[in-house]
Amino acid sequence: MSAKPSAEGSRQPRPQETRERNARIAATARAHRFDSAVAVPFICECSEARCEELIRLPLVEYTSVRDACDFIVAPGHQVDDATIVRVKDAVWLYRKG
Numbered sequence: 001m002s003a004k005p006s007a008e009g010s011r012q013p014r015p016q017e018t019r020e021r022n023a024r025i026a027a028t029a030r031a032h033r034f035d036s037a038v039a040v041p042f043i044c045e046c047s048e049a050r051c052e053e054l055i056r057l058p059l060v061e062y063t064s065v066r067d068a069c070d071f072i073v074a075p076g077h078q079v080d081d082a083t084i085v086r087v088k089d090a091v092w093l094y095r096k097g
Helices: 014-031 059-068
Strands: 003-005 011-013 039-043 054-058 071-073 082-087 092-096
Touching: 011 014, 014 039, 014 059, 014 071, 039 059, 054 059, 054 071, 059 071, 059 082
Parallel strands: none
Antiparallel strands: 003 011, 039 054, 071 092, 082 092
16 A cells, blocks of 8 residues: 655555545535536545546535445455445445454
8 A cells, every 4th residue: 555645744545645635626626616416537545556547426426425435446446454335336435444
């Protein structure tokens, strides 16, 4: 698992860092009044340091699945030390531990 320095200088795992980036993407989309039914590109939150896969979800679905899991990943991707809790067509949902 790869960890990068955060803005505060501490190191955190890629899935957590990417989850925070996706939260900022969702907040920006809401601030710009994106239609909640239009798909927004989010970044796969898997553990692979070089993953560049995009996951397209409407904001309303992103909010719904975000409440149901810790990490949202592209189908077939994995999160270290996490378990799949739900498989959907466009995303796999993982829970820590």
